Amino acid sequence: MVKEISTTVIWELLKTIPDPEIPAVSIVDLGIVRNVEFNNNQLKITITPTYSGCPAFSFMKEEIVRHLETDGITNYQIDISLAPPWTTDWMNDAVKTKLKKSGIAPPSLEVACPQCESQQVEVISEFGSTACKALYKCLDCLEPFHHFKQI
Ligand SMILES: [Zn+2]
Numbered sequence: 558m559v560k561e562i563s564t565t566v567i568w569e570l571l572k573t574i575p576d577p578e579i580p581a582v583s584i585v586d587l588g589i590v591r592n593v594e595f596n597n598n599q600l601k602i603t604i605t606p607t608y609s610g611c612p613a614f615s616f617m618k619e620e621i622v623r624h625l626e627t628d629g630i631t632n633y634q635i636d637i638s639l640a641p642p643w644t645t646d647w648m649n650d651a652v653k654t655k656l657k658k659s660g661i662a663p664p665s666l667e668v669a670c671p672q673c674e675s676q677q678v679e680v681i682s683e684f685g686s687t688a689c690k691a692l693y694k695c696l697d698c699l700e701p702f703h704h705f706k707q708i
Pocket of ligand 1: 670671672673674675695696697698699700
């Protein structure tokens with residue numbers, strides 16, 4: 558590898574990888590990319606899985622590899638860090654807004670309907686389409702929606 562690549566370039570690259578379950582947000586938005594650094598020209602990316610056993614995680618890792626190799630980056634190492642455990646607090650407010658716009662109630666102890674903000678909601682299923690999300694129904698506007706579980 559001859560071209561100079563900075564960590565900024567790597568972060569920008571990682572930001573283009575969407576979460577496989579919620580395409581509106583990237584893996585960087587989710588906070589699973591913990592660190593990007595170069596040690597003697599060797600790139601090291603540290604990632605933390607969201608919910609343990611989340612099947613999307615191995616897919617995300619494969620996506621990182623695919624994006625790096627597409628860009629001609631071959632001297633990389635991907636470390637998986639389990640401590641500290643991932644928490645929804647690692648998502649910033651901009652990400653929560655993105656979730657809401659795609660019809661998903663962001664992580665919160667007080668679940669509100671992403672359409673009408675009503676807190677008159679009921680759980681339909683603790684496990685929606687994925688283990689990370691619960692399916693709710695709004696009792697005011699009657700729209701069903703997903704809530705990204707707070708952990
Ligand atoms: Zn509603």
